Amino acid sequence: MKLSFSAADEQFREEVASWLQQNLQGEFEAIRYRGGPGDEHMYHHERHAWEQRMAQGGWTCVGWPKQYGGRGCSIEQQVIFFEEYARAGGPGRVGHIGEGLAGPTIMAFGSDAQKQKYLPGIVSGKELWCQGYSEPGAGSDLANVKTKARFDESKQQWVINGQKVWTSLAQEADYCFVLARTDPESKAHKGLGFFLVKMVQPGIEVRPIQQMTGTSEFNEVFFDDAVCAADDIVGAPGDGWKVAMGLLGFERGVSTLGQQMQFQNEFNEILKIAKGNGAAQDPALRQRIAKAHTELKIMRYNAMRMLSGQSGGDGSLQKEALIYKLFWASWHRELGELAMDVLGPQSQILEAAPYQLSRLQAMYLFVRSDTIYGGTNQIQRNIIAERGLGMPKEPRP
Amino acid sequence: MEFVFTDEQNMIRDTAESFLQEVSTSAAIRDVMVTDRGYDPALWQTVCSDLYWQAIHTPEDYGGMGLGYVELVAMQEQMGRYLFCSPYYASVCMAINAVLVAGTAEQKQRLLPQFCAGKTATLAFAGEAAAGYGGRWDVATVDATFEAKGDGYLLNGHYEFVIDGASADYLILAARDAATKGAASQGHHGISLFVADANSPGIKRELLPTMDQTRKWARISVTDVVVPNSALLGAQSQSGDALAMVLDLATVALAAEQMGGAQQLLDMTVAYTKERNQFGRAIAGFQAIKHKAADMMLRVEVARSGVYYAACVAEEALQAIQAGTAVDLVALQEAASVAKAYCSDAFFKNAGEAIQIHGGVGFTWEYDVHLYFKRAKASEQYLGTGAWHRERLAALLLDGEGVL
Numbered sequence: 001m002k003l004s005f006s007a008a009d010e011q012f013r014e015e016v017a018s019w020l021q022q023n024l025q026g027e028f029e030a031i032r033y034r035g036g037p038g039d040e041h042m043y044h045h046e047r048h049a050w051e052q053r054m055a056q057g058g059w060t061c062v063g064w065p066k067q068y069g070g071r072g073c074s075i076e077q078q079v080i081f082f083e084e085y086a087r088a089g090g091p092g093r094v095g096h097i098g099e100g101l102a103g104p105t106i107m108a109f110g111s112d113a114q115k116q117k118y119l120p121g122i123v124s125g126k127e128l129w130c131q132g133y134s135e136p137g138a139g140s141d142l143a144n145v146k147t148k149a150r151f152d153e154s155k156q157q158w159v160i161n162g163q164k165v166w167t168s169l170a171q172e173a174d175y176c177f178v179l180a181r182t183d184p185e186s187k188a189h190k191g192l193g194f195f196l197v198k199m200v201q202p203g204i205e206v207r208p209i210q211q212m213t214g215t216s217e218f219n220e221v222f223f224d225d226a227v228c229a230a231d232d233i234v235g236a237p238g239d240g241w242k243v244a245m246g247l248l249g250f251e252r253g254v255s256t257l258g259q260q261m262q263f264q265n266e267f268n269e270i271l272k273i274a275k276g277n278g279a280a281q282d283p284a285l286r287q288r289i290a291k292a293h294t295e296l297k298i299m300r301y302n303a304m305r306m307l308s309g310q311s312g313g314d315g316s317l318q319k320e321a322l323i324y325k326l327f328w329a330s331w332h333r334e335l336g337e338l339a340m341d342v343l344g345p346q347s348q349i350l351e352a353a354p355y356q357l358s359r360l361q362a363m364y365l366f367v368r369s370d371t372i373y374g375g376t377n378q379i380q381r382n383i384i385a386e387r388g389l390g391m392p393k394e395p396r397p
Numbered sequence: 398m399e400f401v402f403t404d405e406q407n408m409i410r411d412t413a414e415s416f417l418q419e420v421s422t423s424a425a426i427r428d429v430m431v432t433d434r435g436y437d438p439a440l441w442q443t444v445c446s447d448l449y450w451q452a453i454h455t456p457e458d459y460g461g462m463g464l465g466y467v468e469l470v471a472m473q474e475q476m477g478r479y480l481f482c483s484p485y486y487a488s489v490c491m492a493i494n495a496v497l498v499a500g501t502a503e504q505k506q507r508l509l510p511q512f513c514a515g516k517t518a519t520l521a522f523a524g525e526a527a528a529g530y531g532g533r534w535d536v537a538t539v540d541a542t543f544e545a546k547g548d549g550y551l552l553n554g555h556y557e558f559v560i561d562g563a564s565a566d567y568l569i570l571a572a573r574d575a576a577t578k579g580a581a582s583q584g585h586h587g588i589s590l591f592v593a594d595a596n597s598p599g600i601k602r603e604l605l606p607t608m609d610q611t612r613k614w615a616r617i618s619v620t621d622v623v624v625p626n627s628a629l630l631g632a633q634s635q636s637g638d639a640l641a642m643v644l645d646l647a648t649v650a651l652a653a654e655q656m657g658g659a660q661q662l663l664d665m666t667v668a669y670t671k672e673r674n675q676f677g678r679a680i681a682g683f684q685a686i687k688h689k690a691a692d693m694m695l696r697v698e699v700a701r702s703g704v705y706y707a708a709c710v711a712e713e714a715l716q717a718i719q720a721g722t723a724v725d726l727v728a729l730q731e732a733a734s735v736a737k738a739y740c741s742d743a744f745f746k747n748a749g750e751a752i753q754i755h756g757g758v759g760f761t762w763e764y765d766v767h768l769y770f771k772r773a774k775a776s777e778q779y780l781g782t783g784a785w786h787r788e789r790l791a792a793l794l795l796d797g798e799g800v801l
């Protein structure tokens with residue numbers, strides 16, 4: 001067991017850092033540290049341009065195999081890349097759903113034609129994706145999706161009808177992966193399909209939903225005879241659940257370490273404020289600050305343990321991976337509360353009317369969603385108990 | 398980056414696990430915990446001669462196995478899981494560390510083979526300042542004194558909470574230079590470590606009755622004890638940093654034990670929930686129970702990551718000592734506090750939840766949960782509670798120029 005990186009890895013670190021230093025400036029200066037969670041609606045066009053600059057430097061999809069246009073980086077190098085990216089204040093990536101979710105899913109389950117059609121657009125940073133899973137009646141109970149996909153024999157294409165909700169960044173996305181029912185008689189996780197759907201078409205309407213932050217990152221998406229080519233279904237009709245679950249396995253990846261650096265940036269900002277405004281003298285706050293530090297440090301080592309232990313990506317979750325989402329989401333929610341308490345009453349004053357939040361205020365509000373999306377804390381606990389501890393499954397009607 | 402056990406480390410862990418599961422049964426623990434010594438000397442000799450666990454991280458030059466702190470931590474985790482009653486913690490995680498960190502090559506050559514042969518030892522350092530509410534557990538608590546006398550030293554003072562202090566063959570005593578005053582005798586200044594035969598004239602050892610019966614504490618008073626020059630570990634008055642390092646190493650090892658205990662509580666509790674039926678089904682099926690169990694598992698896994706990380710830092714620190722290079726004491730202090738702060742809380746919370754989930758039987762003397770519940774509080778109090786370690790971290794984070 002050892003924690004250190006090799007000399008070659010450290011050299012790679014310098015390469016990443018210096019590329020970022022040379023490129024994340026000038027026209028991109030304004031987007032440093034911007035566009036993270038709670039701020040994803042900001043500077044979209046600049047960040048989209050940045051995504052393409054990254055692609056030119058070969059820094060998108062660093063963990064993807066070279067044959068698909070990626071950089072083929074080792075886990076260590078990916079860790080380093082995400083760490084340096086966050087350290088440099090790299091903006092929230094507009095391509096993250098494509099790079100982290102859609103791409104790996106297409107690589108794992110898609111046809112050659114799908115790989116050729118979709119992967120290059122993700123690598124080049126040009127085409128953006130969104131995730132069409134949740135519906136008004138299917139959140140935690142994802143297998144309850146009602147959106148229907150019917151194959152039209154005469155037109156030789158799929159026709160989709162239904163409604164998705166909470167679809168993050170649908171307003172900016174070129175494509176959406178949609179979980180829909182191919183067998184109208186089917187129930188639960190049987191009879192589903194996983195579709196790659198073009199967003200800009202007459203059958204799709206996107207309506208923004210205003211969030212408690214006052215801004216809108218997510219949307220309702222209505223499908224009214226929206227169409228999808230015959231070969232834009234991943235896997236066979238009926239395989240949708242398997243593909244959808246495989247995708248969720250990719251959600252916990254190396255990027256978690258980049259996320260932690262972002263957490264570290266937030267934590268450092270809170271430290272600085274505490275030292276400046278006297279909060280650092282408050283014994284109760286000192287305890288909470290040290291607790292946050294302790295758990296952030298451990299989060300890093302938990303992620304490293306998770307990555308070191310990854311056994312060939314067979315999707316089997318080890319214990320440290322099972323607890324990871326519950327751990328970071330709960331931690332981050334507490335950090336939001338800590339930020340406000342360190343700021344004191346000043347935390348209540350907005351940067352500007354009518355509702356412009358500071359970075360920490362946006363963080364504080366946004367973290368309430370960390371324990372909801374990607375599987376709520378309650379659902380995470382069910383998964384841990386069932387898969388990690390072999391306790392009985394939730395009763396199903 | 399290979400942040401997982403190697404095959405060899407897994408083997409060590411597995412061997413420890415299967416041996417301890419067999420010997421440290423509920424009945425065995427209960428038999429020895431009521432004795433003054435607190436452990437079975439025959440079993441200790443078996444551990445020392447057949448398994449050689451006490452020599453695990455002592456370099457081969459001094460008769461040890463020459464493995465690292467990660468291996469020691471893997472061992473400690475199992476000791477904690479099975480609540481093994483033995484002088485292992487005091488002898489290996491405190492006394493041997495003290496000799497490794499503070500001793501000269503000649504002293505290591507003289508002392509370590511004896512410890513590796515099974516002689517027991519412990520570290521006594523905590524003075525009055527450790528005794529009270531929120532007591533201190535750092536070097537500053539040392540208040541016993543030494544003065545040079547002829548070709549030896551004269552020791553005076555007393556020590557609180559000395560683990561296995563009443564039974565150990567040797568004592569490693571921390572003391573301050575009686576000749577210095579003011580700043581020169583505070584904090585890390587003016588501290589020496591001495592090795593003494595525990596039965597030397599002038600040493601009075603008093604076994605303290607403790608709520609946790611699985612590990613013995615003693616109060617030791619030292620009155621005009623004379624030790625020879627050769628008893629002094631390292632250079633006179635210069636061992637403050639060494640003692641700090643020894644305490645941090647001991648803290649890491651204790652955290653590992655706490656993590657093992659938290660793991661065992663999870664395992665025994667989940668097993669119980671699968672057997673116990675209420676309302677016509679196993680209570681394991683109730684979400685109120687499942688969610689508590691999930692939180693227990695989260696605490697164990699988080700604790701594990703913190704402990705393994707600290708083990709790696711501790712290993713680097715000991716390697717630096719061996720190589721004669723500078724030790725990053727702040728990194729060690731930080732890692733130790735991160736691990737101990739988290740593990741203290743995790744062990745205690747898991748123990749509390751275990752009682753709750755066991756229901757009425759959880760409150761009985763017959764079920765083992767209370768043994769862990771008591772050990773959890775004792776280990777939490779020893780070497781600093783979670784709050785104490787968080788304050789230590791807060792000082793590093795908030796009071797300096799951003800050392801971390």
Ligand SMILES: Cc1cc2nc3c(=O)[nH]c(=O)nc-3n(C[C@H](O)[C@H](O)[C@H](O)COP(=O)(O)OP(=O)(O)OC[C@H]3O[C@@H](n4cnc5c(N)ncnc54)[C@H](O)[C@@H]3O)c2cc1C
Nearest residue numbers: 131132133134139140166167168369372373374375376378
């Ligand atoms: C900021 C944000 C972004 C999102 N982005 C996307 C996106 O891009 N694409 C997408 O498809 N979805 C997205 N989501 C949706 C998200 O995945 C769902 O909100 C989430 O799965 C929870 O579903 P729900 O909102 O329907 O809550 P519900 O399922 O209605 O849950 C309500 C409450 O009941 C609890 N509950 C439900 N079932 C159980 C159970 N079995 N046991 C115990 N408690 C239970 C839940 O924990 C919760 O507390 C996003 C959500 C948020 C907040």
